[in-house]
Amino acid sequence: MKAINTIRMGGVDVLPLVEGGKGVAVSNGLTAGAWAAAGGVGTFSAVNADSYDAEGRTVRQIYTGRTRVDRHEELVAYGIAGGIAQAREAREVGGKNARIHANILWEMGGAERVIRGVLEGARGLINGITCGAGMPYRLSEIAREFGVHYYPIVSSARAFSALWKRSYSKVSDWLGGVVYEDPWLAGGHNGLSNGEDPKRPEAPYDRVRKLREQMRAFGLDDTPIIMAGGVWWLEEWDDWIDNPELGPIAFQFGTRPLLTKESPVSEAWKQRLTGLKAGDVLLQPFSPTGFYSSAVRNEFLQDLEARSERQVAYTSEPIGEHTAEFGVGPRKRPVWLTPADREHAVAWTGHGFSEALRTPDSTLVFVTPENAREIVKDQVDCMGCLSQCRFSNWTQHGPEFSTGKKADPRSFCIQKTLQDIAHDGSLENNLMFAGHNAYRFGSDPFYSNGFVPTVKQLVERILTGR
Template sequence: MSAVASFKGLTPIQYGGREVWPLVEGGKGVAVSNHASSGAWAAAGGIGTVSAVNADFYDENGDRVVQVYRGATRRERHEELVAFGVTGGVEQIRRAHDIAGGRGAININVLWEMGGAQQILEQVLDKTRGLVTGVTCGAGMPYKLSEIAERFNVNYLPIISSARAFRALWKRAYHKVAHLMAAVVYEDPWLAGGHNGLSNAEDPLVPQDPYPRVRDLRATMRAEGIADTVPIVMAGGVWFLRDWQDWIDNPELGQIVFQFGTRPLLTQESPIPQAWKDHLRTLEPGDVLLHRFSPTGFYSSAVRNPFLRNLEARSERQIPYSKVEAGEHTARLDVGVGNKNFWVAPADLQRARSWVAQGYKEGLRTPDDTIVFVDEAERSVIQKDQKDCMGCLSHCGFSSWKDHDDNSTGYLADPRSFCIQKTLKAIVHGEDIEQNLMFAGHAAFNFKTDPFYSNGFTPTVKQLVDRILTGD
């Protein structure tokens, strides 16, 4: 354990048969939460989290292997992706375990909506027996998580955003493997980075206080006979522990653990490129946008850079249509769609003509019976990315891929979205941070004002954990 004095009321917990600080590194997929950051977090006495989502692996010289897909079909490329995922996940876990040196604990994080999630998770756990303490899993309803955890005798930590979601998981599956559920991660859907669990009943523009939601989650857990010693992990918006003092040793909430996803981005061990780290220091409140452009269909939070602004603008150049003249659709669309017979409202026809005059000459249909207007270069990129799909998601709105049955969602591919694996691989490996998706939590603006980062200081993970333990 760290020798640093901890924030008032914060004490170590028992996890995986050892004493650890109740501080979890949030898992960040596609090579961001890698062995270096996660192993260092565990070595500092916390719970490090290796991402098993499109993880990197290396050649005999220690150089990263560029993952090139050679399959002629999506199914063949998907099988390559699964093989890459297993190789990368195993290597990252082994390296993180070595760095941890027997201290802290190593979890792995899996996006349930990633392509081949169950297959990858099972193979990774089989090849890393004894190295992984627990599996965190969200972005979907991972009913089979407890079953998989039991098969490999590891803990599991479901990621949910409401008591209702947890109850559904518990009733259907988790109650059968209660002894391995080490914690429940409450991920605030308005504040967390990456994909968020907002339901259709919740307003993305009206954030809710996490306290009553976590209180309700604990009440649900108690009603199901789950002991207060099973922690709730507060994830999303956590920066200074002093802001959460009322949560520590609070009988209404039971045992609380805190997860940090955004702060570990700016450490010496963090694998993200320097340009990304530098940009984090410039963010202001409101610079992280909760949006719904992800091909998963989930809401997600990312820095509102030109890449995201372009997606916003693209969706604004959109009009509804019908294939027959009906209702207010009385004008035949005569731009952007060649000789196809589409009918739109007269006002929308004028809007379409103005977009075409600005250079957005290509009309692309969406699954929602709308047409979105893009320029020729953008159309080419969209269509190439859709053609090159390697099946990185279980269901992809952008390419209409599905990782089972006939490999099709049955819907039109959606040009308002993007290839998420392409852009996340690009940004983490040093390509333009302005033209790729940059995930971050909504508390990222603190990098600019937190004195800990003044004068360009970049801490080691150990320095960051020690700082967090002081309350700051």
């Protein structure tokens, strides 16, 4: 394998190894600091990050506000306090010369307010901001304001072109690099466009080559591209290293840092990773963000899959083939289904899925009474963790703070489940994000006999090519 040399990124020389930011509370200051101390770029998640009390105990994010707007304000305050706490820990662990980045999601609730609050409260501790999940046009302005570099996360040359022409061309000096996140391989939320098929993955080389061509057209020949998604052994990317067609390339590791001594995830979670098989990570459309996302197929995802399968279209009046009357809700208000769908509805009801919940797409999904109560409670308890949420119909923009659409029971409260699994909650009944190569923990000899490396040992291993 070719030698792994340092790369110029954000005005300094670093190993071309970047820790991928994983929220909520999974990439923290300890992991980021350790990764940066090993010579790469450490990234902590500023997405609802943990903060600590005077005794160093994690402050659980409990919401007491009576309205969604009140709870949203609590969420923003938690986010700022947590981001500052993680930045301080990352700097303490990594040292004064460590390269520390903060990762945010543009579509998270109060994203601008949170990252501004974190950068203000942690001045001098953070070197860069990585940001995806949306089109973060204002990212460059925020970076310039605080004197840090910015690293947009994109999944195509077209997306970067739109960002550059609208905003980034005016703040080019602070562009530290561009993260290409493979939408078919990366864990967490993925940037699949409406024109791309989630079941037909495209090889990353040509997509990254097109991104480089677009960047060169904008005069960004020497700005690094950071390849994210599907990176495991660097020897498998040998033809990317020192490749003049691609220009300077760095590699981002999101999944592998989960299984380290410093990783804050539970021991049960780490153990689960070593037992995954190929195909156990599912690219699925259930996220309340509206994006596809990749997570371990467990009982939580199986329930969402089954819920969407127990679904029929309805009309409020008999129209066309919708001639079969069906009663919905406690008062059995009539809707009309096709005769075949009515048979399905009656069968599901007979099997205990007796609650029919309306969706924004004029369909009914059938769930148990217990599940229906949980869905409604989670919708009512919404704390505005997203800029807009299809599950609860929240939007952070007033005066109504509503998307104007029905809340969608086919989705879920993402804040609730990510907070729970990050703090030792159930591995079966929560969303467990992971990249599609996570099954390789079980076959990679590095992890033989249950070995769990430190971050330093992992980085040293990666530098061997393996």
